[in-house]
Amino acid sequence: MEARDWRQEQERLERVRNELHARIAELEPEVAGLHDQASEIRKRFWEDLSINTSTTEDFEDTFYSVQQQSMMLAERERGHRRLVQQWNGMKRLLPSPYFARVDFQEDGLNESEQVYIGVSSFVDNEGLNFLIYDWRSPIASLYYDFPPGRASYVTPAGRIDGKMMLKRQFQIQNGHIRTMFDASETIGDELLQQVLSKDADSQMKSIVATIQKEQNAIIRNDKSRMLIVQGAAGSGKTSAALQRVAYLLYRHRQTIRADQIVLFSPNPMFGSYISTVLPELGEENMQQTTFQEYVENGLGSSLRSEDPFDQIEYTLTAQGEPGYEARLQGIAYKTSEAFLKALQNYGRWLGREGMRFIDIWFRNRVLITAERMSAKLYGFDSSLPLYSRVVLLQEWLLDELASLERKERGAFWVQEELNYLDNEQYAEVFDMLHKERELFDLSEQYTVVRELMNNKRRGDEGDVDFAQQEEELILRSIVKRSFKPLRKSVRTFSFVDIKGIYGQLFGDETTYREKTNESIIPAQWSEICRQTKDMLSRNELLHEDATPYLFVKELVEGVRTNTEIRHVFIDEGQDYSAFQYEYFKKLFPRARMTVLGDFGQAIFMQSTNLEASDSPLIRLFGEADTSLVRLVRSYRSTREIVEFTKSLLPGGDEIVPFERRGPKPLLIRLNGVQKRDAQILEDIALLNAQGFASIAVITKTAAESREAYESLRIQGGEGLQHITRETLAFEKGVMVIPVYLAKGIEFDAVLIYNASPEAYGWDHERKLLYTACTRAMHRLQLYTTGDWSPFVQALPANLYEKEPC
Numbered sequence: 091m092e093a094r095d096w097r098q099e100q101e102r103l104e105r106v107r108n109e110l111h112a113r114i115a116e117l118e119p120e121v122a123g124l125h126d127q128a129s130e131i132r133k134r135f136w137e138d139l140s141i142n143t144s145t146t147e148d149f150e151d152t153f154y155s156v157q158q159q160s161m162m163l164a165e166r167e168r169g170h171r172r173l174v175q176q177w178n179g180m181k182r183l184l185p186s187p188y189f190a191r192v193d194f195q196e197d198g199l200n201e202s203e204q205v206y207i208g209v210s211s212f213v214d215n216e217g218l219n220f221l222i223y224d225w226r227s228p229i230a231s232l233y234y235d236f237p238p239g240r241a242s243y244v245t246p247a248g249r250i251d252g253k254m255m256l257k258r259q260f261q262i263q264n265g266h267i268r269t270m271f272d273a274s275e276t277i278g279d280e281l282l283q284q285v286l287s288k289d290a291d292s293q294m295k296s297i298v299a300t301i302q303k304e305q306n307a308i309i310r311n312d313k314s315r316m317l318i319v320q321g322a323a324g325s326g327k328t329s330a331a332l333q334r335v336a337y338l339l340y341r342h343r344q345t346i347r348a349d350q351i352v353l354f355s356p357n358p359m360f361g362s363y364i365s366t367v368l369p370e371l372g373e374e375n376m377q378q379t380t381f382q383e384y385v386e387n388g389l390g391s392s393l394r395s396e397d398p399f400d401q402i403e404y405t406l407t408a409q410g411e412p413g414y415e416a417r418l419q420g421i422a423y424k425t426s427e428a429f430l431k432a433l434q435n436y437g438r439w440l441g442r443e444g445m446r447f448i449d450i451w452f453r454n455r456v457l458i459t460a461e462r463m464s465a466k467l468y469g470f471d472s473s474l475p476l477y478s479r480v481v482l483l484q485e486w487l488l489d490e491l492a493s494l495e496r497k498e499r500g501a502f503w504v505q506e507e508l509n510y511l512d513n514e515q516y517a518e519v520f521d522m523l524h525k526e527r528e529l530f531d532l533s534e535q536y537t538v539v540r541e542l543m544n545n546k547r548r549g550d551e552g553d554v555d556f557a558q559q560e561e562e563l564i565l566r567s568i569v570k571r572s573f574k575p576l577r578k579s580v581r582t583f584s585f586v587d588i589k590g591i592y593g594q595l596f597g598d599e600t601t602y603r604e605k606t607n608e609s610i611i612p613a614q615w616s617e618i619c620r621q622t623k624d625m626l627s628r629n630e631l632l633h634e635d636a637t638p639y640l641f642v643k644e645l646v647e648g649v650r651t652n653t654e655i656r657h658v659f660i661d662e663g664q665d666y667s668a669f670q671y672e673y674f675k676k677l678f679p680r681a682r683m684t685v686l687g688d689f690g691q692a693i694f695m696q697s698t699n700l701e702a703s704d705s706p707l708i709r710l711f712g713e714a715d716t717s718l719v720r721l722v723r724s725y726r727s728t729r730e731i732v733e734f735t736k737s738l739l740p741g742g743d744e745i746v747p748f749e750r751r752g753p754k755p756l757l758i759r760l761n762g763v764q765k766r767d768a769q770i771l772e773d774i775a776l777l778n779a780q781g782f783a784s785i786a787v788i789t790k791t792a793a794e795s796r797e798a799y800e801s802l803r804i805q806g807g808e809g810l811q812h813i814t815r816e817t818l819a820f821e822k823g824v825m826v827i828p829v830y831l832a833k834g835i836e837f838d839a840v841l842i843y844n845a846s847p848e849a850y851g852w853d854h855e856r857k858l859l860y861t862a863c864t865r866a867m868h869r870l871q872l873y874t875t876g877d878w879s880p881f882v883q884a885l886p887a888n889l890y891e892k893e894p895c
């Protein structure tokens with residue numbers, strides 16, 4: 091590149107930076123000023139309000155003035171947030187304002203425009219010219235999608251065609267251009283080479299400067315309700331997902347907020363690994379959760395569900411134990427669409443008979459029996475769905491409780507309690523009554539309104555009448571307080587015996603068939619039933635029962651839908667069952683879905699093939715509303731590592747490595763565990779000395795991880811981290827980790843602790859080994875103290891080095 095180009099670019103960079111500096115300084119007082127104003131309003135919020143609730147009109151006035159005041163506050167806060175965002179955006183741009191330039195001449199125009207692309211937009215002082223375009227703007231797509239020559243991009247108003255005259259990439263640090271090249275390929279490999287050669291980090295990085303064309307298509311896909319991405323290990327699925335979130339937040343900034351996007355990740359540690367990408371791009375993080383967290387939320391505190399790691403640990407370690415085969419059959423069945431259908435039929439059956447309820451107790455006596463509830467439920471119009479009838483039953487129960495509560499006021503124990511109130515308690519109750527009066531007892535109001543609407547009035551009460559005798563008020567309050575837990579439990583459907591309802595499914599084959607219409611039942615059904623009920627009796631659920639249990643709960647109580655969420659992202663999508671996908675669809679009825687996964691890494695029993703023609707995922711929204719994208723280029727690992735790992739997988743030959751070279755994977759056989767562990771420690775030291783700071787010793791299971799960690803420590807391994815499912819944050823360093831927790835994460839070097847046939851011998855263990863090896867970016871070493879796993883033995887010898895030879 092010519093010196094003149096360098097000079098011109100450096101001069102332009104300085105001009106842009108000067109302008110950025112000036113604008114930041116200009117905004118500064120405004121940012122501070124607005125902040126003060128907003129906190130002043132917040133402070134004065136209550137002072138300025140006169141709360142008067144003596145009459146309905148006063149209540150309304152108060153209500154409106156609270157609303158007005160809070161709207162004003164919200165407006166100020168929004169204004170402030172916008173300004174701060176702008177200000178932060180400019181500060182973020184300052185050290186490295188842009189990473190690319192394309193010169194584009196639109197057809198029909200005489201001049202080309204210089205389009206500089208950075209992490210956010212920056213417009214000149216007059217507001218006329220973009221000095222920097224946001225990477226998500228339509229025109230920036232040119233950079234990702236085309237080499238120089240004919241090119242086009244799509245705007246909301248239609249397609250713009252033209253010619254790209256120049257495509258230039260920059261690496262700018264602290265205001266200086268470090269490297270600059272003109273690219274001929276879509277995105278120059280040089281820049282990607284440099285980025286990929288870097289060391290692993292404890293946090294994932296953003297890839298905006300080097301997004302590849304096929305990734306850009308994922309990021310900007312706005313077409314379908316369901317976007318499925320099947321991509322090889324290291325092909326940038328997670329990266330593309332996060333840039334897609336940033337894109338959606340930009341493209342739909344008027345309608346979608348960060349908290350309306352939720353990403354399901356495989357474990358909490360992974361959540362911490364990816365948590366900095368969006369803030370780095372100037373966006374707020376989306377919601378992040380794990381399916382397990384969702385399940386636990388739905389189950390509440392009364393039942394504990396086994397987590398997916400307990401399940402995989404069992405499937406990997408309990409071979410040969412009694413009940414093992416039945417458990418595997420149970421997992422396969424309970425995660426299938428067939429079981430989902432069976433449960434839907436069960437819902438219909440429950441609509442006719444068999445519902446189970448729990449008596450409502452009060453002070454050692456039954457107030458309302460389960461039989462009465464059952465009779466009431468089946469007395470409602472049978473054409474109503476079950477959950478609607480359960481809601482009617484709930485309303486009836488609340489009314490019943492209200493009338494029982496009124497009767498209870500005359501009970502002996504209430505009088506007793508009143509007599510025993512000491513001064514302090516009395517003052518407390520009185521105080522409470524007073525407060526209730528001031529704050530306008532909403533629940534009382536609600537009851538009154540509802541009763542008025544139902545055209546009935548309570549005989550013993552007028553409208554809210556606070557002038558009643560104090561004693562009467564206190565009596566009421568005593569009863570009300572002791573009925574409160576009952577009302578609460580009715581509101582949360584505690585009167586429905588969901589555990590019994592789910593449990594009664596697991597009876598003998600004939601009754602199961604009757605309830606569900608199911609024709610094909612797993613061979614070891616009775617053992618499956620035993621295992622399920624055994625767990626239920628301890629208030630526990632097997633992992634594979636958790637989603638079906640919630641499904642049944644929602645058949646009965648209605649679905650806990652979340653209509654706020656507009657986009658659901660599911661990473662490691664191959665690990666979810668057909669059943670779970672149906673559940674996602676129900677939970678988030680207004681959301682679009684992006685599912686990213688790799689069937690090559692399907693290590694859980696309930697895995698779903700994302701792209702097979704009969705994939706339940708494609709059926710979920712139908713083919714017309716589904717886009718399927720395949721990523722076959724792998725960016726994480728060196729060419730040598732990818733050649734090795736892709737050969738572990740049948741069908742892996744379509745995976746294309748990125749041209750980054752390194753040493754071949756190393757196979758190291760040692761005589762005995764002690765020698766192996768000593769060698770591993772030596773190798774770790776060597777790798778550290780070569781500058782590799784992030785190293786993982788990967789084991790098959792958590793049990794093996796524990797052993798390896800202890801054994802390596804005894805041999806002098808210091809500073810090793812032992813990663814378990816409880817580990818929340820991911821820290822750079824040397825760690826011992828089971829493969830299923832290393833999913834989605836990457837390391838400079840990976841050492842496979844035990845690559846013997848005992849560890850990776852069965853066919854279902856092949857993908858475990860593949861997943862483990864594909865975590866490596868620069869170095870991969872496998873160890874054994876005996877034979878090699880058959881999957882390794884089957885590899886062509888030119889794909890690795892051996893030690894000793």
Ligand SMILES: Nc1ncnc2c1ncn2[C@@H]1O[C@H](COP(=O)(O)OP(=O)(O)OP(=O)(O)O)[C@@H](O)[C@H]1O
Binds near residue numbers: 324326327329330725
């Ligand atoms: N376009 C790109 N530019 C720079 N780096 C990239 C690009 N695409 C992927 N990478 C890098 O490749 C590595 C793997 O990416 P990522 O973790 O997103 O892949 P993945 O498909 O989710 O992998 P896995 O299935 O193994 O979890 C990361 O270090 C990421 O930064």
